Amino acid sequence: MNAGAAGAAAPPLAILCGAGAFPLEVAADARKGGRDPFLVGVVGSSDAAIEAYPHVWVRIGEVGKLFAALEGRGVKEMAMVGAIARPEFADLRLDWGAVRRAAELAQLFRRGDNGLLVGLAAIFEREGVRIVGAHEIAPRLVAPSGALGPRAPGAGDEEDIAFGARLLGALSEFDAGQCAVVASGRVLAIEAAEGTDAMLARVADMRASGRLKRREPGGVLVKAPKRGQDLRLDMPAIGPATVAGAARAGLRGLALAAGAVLMVDRERCVREADAAGLFIAGFSA
Amino acid sequence: MNAGAAGAAAPPLAILCGAGAFPLEVAADARKGGRDPFLVGVVGSSDAAIEAYPHVWVRIGEVGKLFAALEGRGVKEMAMVGAIARPEFADLRLDWGAVRRAAELAQLFRRGDNGLLVGLAAIFEREGVRIVGAHEIAPRLVAPSGALGPRAPGAGDEEDIAFGARLLGALSEFDAGQCAVVASGRVLAIEAAEGTDAMLARVADMRASGRLKRREPGGVLVKAPKRGQDLRLDMPAIGPATVAGAARAGLRGLALAAGAVLMVDRERCVREADAAGLFIAGFSA
Numbered sequence: 419m420n421a422g423a424a425g426a427a428a429p430p431l432a433i434l435c436g437a438g439a440f441p442l443e444v445a446a447d448a449r450k451g452g453r454d455p456f457l458v459g460v461v462g463s464s465d466a467a468i469e470a471y472p473h474v475w476v477r478i479g480e481v482g483k484l485f486a487a488l489e490g491r492g493v494k495e496m497a498m499v500g501a502i503a504r505p506e507f508a509d510l511r512l513d514w515g516a517v518r519r520a521a522e523l524a525q526l527f528r529r530g531d532n533g534l535l536v537g538l539a540a541i542f543e544r545e546g547v548r549i550v551g552a553h554e555i556a557p558r559l560v561a562p563s564g565a566l567g568p569r570a571p572g573a574g575d576e577e578d579i580a581f582g583a584r585l586l587g588a589l590s591e592f593d594a595g596q597c598a599v600v601a602s603g604r605v606l607a608i609e610a611a612e613g614t615d616a617m618l619a620r621v622a623d624m625r626a627s628g629r630l631k632r633r634e635p636g637g638v639l640v641k642a643p644k645r646g647q648d649l650r651l652d653m654p655a656i657g658p659a660t661v662a663g664a665a666r667a668g669l670r671g672l673a674l675a676a677g678a679v680l681m682v683d684r685e686r687c688v689r690e691a692d693a694a695g696l697f698i699a700g701f702s703a
Numbered sequence: 704m705n706a707g708a709a710g711a712a713a714p715p716l717a718i719l720c721g722a723g724a725f726p727l728e729v730a731a732d733a734r735k736g737g738r739d740p741f742l743v744g745v746v747g748s749s750d751a752a753i754e755a756y757p758h759v760w761v762r763i764g765e766v767g768k769l770f771a772a773l774e775g776r777g778v779k780e781m782a783m784v785g786a787i788a789r790p791e792f793a794d795l796r797l798d799w800g801a802v803r804r805a806a807e808l809a810q811l812f813r814r815g816d817n818g819l820l821v822g823l824a825a826i827f828e829r830e831g832v833r834i835v836g837a838h839e840i841a842p843r844l845v846a847p848s849g850a851l852g853p854r855a856p857g858a859g860d861e862e863d864i865a866f867g868a869r870l871l872g873a874l875s876e877f878d879a880g881q882c883a884v885v886a887s888g889r890v891l892a893i894e895a896a897e898g899t900d901a902m903l904a905r906v907a908d909m910r911a912s913g914r915l916k917r918r919e920p921g922g923v924l925v926k927a928p929k930r931g932q933d934l935r936l937d938m939p940a941i942g943p944a945t946v947a948g949a950a951r952a953g954l955r956g957l958a959l960a961a962g963a964v965l966m967v968d969r970e971r972c973v974r975e976a977d978a979a980g981l982f983i984a985g986f987s988a
Contacts, residue, residue, distance in 0.1 A: 504916075530889065581877070588873045592866070594890030604815065605879030608893040611915065612905055620897055620905070630896065631789070 430454045431555060432493045432547070435464040436500025440655075440682045444499045445471055447556035456491050458484065463502045478505050481523075482515015488547055495548050497555055498651065504531065532593070535651040551650035552680060559681055561674035561700040567688040569697035571671055574602065575638050579673040579701050582640030587703070590645035596654045599669065601637030606630065614641070614656070618663030625668050639664050642675035642703065649678060657682035661691045661698070671697035715739045716840060717778045717832070720749040721785025725940075725967045729784045730756055732841035741776050743769065748787045763790050766808075767800020773832055780833050782840055783936065789816065817878070820936040836935035837965060844966055846959035846985040852973040854982035856956055859887065860923050864958040864986050867925030872988075875930035881939045884954065886922030891915065899926070899941070903948030910953050924949050927960035927988065934963060942967030946976045946983070956982035 431453045435441035442465065445455040457464075457473040464475075474487040488496065507527035512520060519541065526537035539549045553560040565571070571579060578600040585605065589595035597609040599621050606624070609617040621637070624630045641654050656672065656679065664672055672691065674681070677700075681687055691698045716738045720726035727750065730740040742749075742758040749760075759772040773781065792812035797805060804826065811822035824834040838845045850856070856864060863885040870890065874880035882894040884906050891909070894902040906922070909915045926939050941957065941964060949957055957976065959966070962985075966972055976983045 585874075585877045585879070588877070589870075589893075592870045592873070592890055594870070595893065598895075604896070605877055606896045608874075608880065608895050610883075610893050611889070611891045612909060613914075616905070620901070624897060629898075631791075 428453050429494050430456045430491050431550075432456045432458055432488055432491070432496035434458045434496060434498045434502075435460065435468050436498070436502045437463050437465070438500050438682070439465060439467070440657075440680075441465070441499040442467055442470075443559060443682070444497065444552050444556045447558050451555065453555060456488075456493060458487070458496075460502055464500075477511060478502070479510035479516050480513045481519060482513045485515055485545055488545075493547060495550050496542060497550050497552050498535075499552050504534070532652060536648065539648075539651055549650050551653060553649055553653060553677065559684060561676055561679045561681055561698075563676040563700045563702055566684075566698045566700070567692045569671065569692060569695070571638070571673065571697055571699050575636075575670055575673075575697070578602065578638045579640055579699075582638065582673070583642060583675070583701060583703060586640065586642045587645060593644065596643060597639065597641045599637050599639055599667070601630075606637055614639075614660055615663050618660070618667045618669075621667035621669070622663070636668070636670040639667075639669055639672045640701075641672070641679055643678045653678065653680050655680035655682055656687065658686050658690055661687050661694070661696065664691075664696055665694035669696060671699065673699055673701050676700035676702050713738050714779045715741050715776050716835075717741045717743055717773055717776070717781035719743045719781060719783045719787075720745065720753050721783070721787045722748050722750070723785050723967070724750060724752070725942075725965075726750070726784040727752055727755075728844060728967065729782065729837050729841045732843050736840065738840060741773075741778060743772070743781075745787055749785075762796060763787070764795035764801050765798045766804060767798045770800055770830055770832075773830075778832060780835050781827060782835050782837050783820075784837050789819070815878075817937060821933065824933075824936055834935050836938060838934055838938060838962065844969060846961055846964045846966055846983075848961040848985045848987055851969075851983045851985070852977045854956065854977060854980070856923070856958065856982050856984050860921075860955055860958075860982070863887065863923045864925055864984075867923065867958070868927060868960070868986065868988060871925065871927045872930060878929065881928060882924065882926045884922050884924055884952070886915075891922055899924075899945055900948050903945070903952045903954075906952035906954070907948070921953070921955040924952075924954055924957045925986075926958070926964055928963045938965050939963065940965035940967055941972065943971050943975055946972050946979070946981065949976075949981055950979035954981060956984065958984055958986050961985035961987050 435457055448455050455471055457468040457471045459468045459475040461477045476484045526534050582598050582600040585598055594610045595608050597614050599606040607617045607621050643654050733740050740756055742753040742756045744753045744760040746762045761769045811819050867883050867885040879895045880893050882899050884891040892902050892906050928939050
């Protein structure tokens with residue numbers, strides 16, 4: 419790893435910033451690793467705090483402006499970090515750089531989210547900008563193997579984690595389910611389009627309503643990418659809201675595929691999990 | 704099929720009645736098929752309307768009374784129809800017939816729902832009472848193959864049905880997921896412990912909140928038993944509430960594994976699905 423600015427300077431690294439503070443965490447971690455982050459803000463999505471770094475603001479559709487900015491900086495690598503609300507193609511305001519690619523872009527927008535991202539990545543790479551993943555430039559933000567805080571999964575939890583990991587593996591080919599809740603060998607919830615927070619709220623509701631009985635306490639949240647998922651484009655993530663949701667759902671802990679799940683605000687996640695009596699641990703598939 | 708009371712009289716058939724009117728539908732259909740139903744009401748669960756048939760009331764735990772009643776009637780076959788709230792073993796008031804089997808029963812109550820049912824069925828069979836499924840004695844109440852009403856699935860729906868059936872098959876070994884919602888190849892929801900109605904309400908919520916976009920209309924509810932599931936003990940079922948939930952979720956229809964999903968109040972399901980613009984169809988696995 420590079421120590422600060424010492425050694426041969428790595429080329430500047432662009433970070434296309436989605437919503438929230440996570441792109442800034444990634445930028446800070448990349449800088450610690452000796453990189454020189456150049457932040458791309460998306461009008462209407464990115465946090466104004468990105469202006470603490472060298473940056474450019476673009477509107478969605480300003481493809482020409484974006485490529486010119488990257489080229490002007492000599493950027494050869496870019497990470498896409500954080501969620502950007504998917505626009506409808508018809509709502510895009512295309513600049514000249516986008517109009518030149520309009521037919522191709524229109525095609526991409528007929529695809530699902532993953533297909534759209536794969537297509538956009540291909541356009542960047544054709545222009546000489548390699549897409550890298552947050553896990554590559556900020557490895558400290560990725561779940562490692564083993565317990566992250568003072569609490570560790572017990573033997574029963576380990577069984578639930580292994581069971582959940584197998585379940586998510588079986589769901590992979592259906593492009594659904596990066597997350598499930600398993601309690602003592604029983605599947606309490608499987609995530610599909612609703613998202614992890616809604617799934618956890620459902621488990622909390624089932625517990626409050628008595629649908630889950632006395633013999634079904636605890637449970638573990640298990641989260642992993644789909645098999646073959648391109649982690650550069652779309653990586654599962656948890657954050658403090660996930661920890662709070664898991665606590666409300668009465669779970670015993672969170673288990674994350676090691677090396678493949680991002681932790682937004684890692685310190686806070688670990689601290690609040692511990693305070694709530696939950697473990698957070700990485701598992702190897 | 705027997706025509707009424709003609710032919711050699713079939714031995715009386717007991718129906719252990721869970722909640723609601725469905726046990727009465729099964730009794731009526733069995734009688735049409737030439738059987739002589741004897742209804743077992745469970746105090747606190749069964750509908751008082753079972754008294755229109757020869758019957759006996761038992762409390763959960765009155766195992767001795769139940770076996771005596773079955774023996775007195777010469778019953779050799781019994782179906783368990785409709786949900787009975789699972790009691791805790793400690794809450795049972797055991798009669799002498801139960802006390803004799805208390806150690807065995809206590810063991811069973813440590814199992815999951817399915818294990819408990821399998822164990823109870825084994826006890827009945829040991830006493831000479833064969834457990835039969837509602838689908839065997841009231842086949843008219845089971846989803847047949849093909850469209851049930853005037854509306855039929857289109858080509859896109861058939862693809863979603865096949866996709867959903869494969870998904871449920873893959874989930875089988877995890878003892879989760881008898882039901883899913885698939886729309887144009889995307890999995891919108893997978894049922895686990897929350898039940899079908901809650902899953903459909905979730906899809907309706909996602910549509911109302913804008914989480915499902917314009918490009919994700921329609922969708923099909925796909926319902927099937929787990930592979931290897933003993934249909935005599937636990938059979939997937941839909942009813943008018945399922946149809947109403949599917950309509951609220953904006954679905955195009957309901958697809959049921961032919962021969963393996965019960966339809967509570969079938970006429971009303973078909974009528975209300977049609978009125979809401981939905982198909983109901985059975986599919987072959």
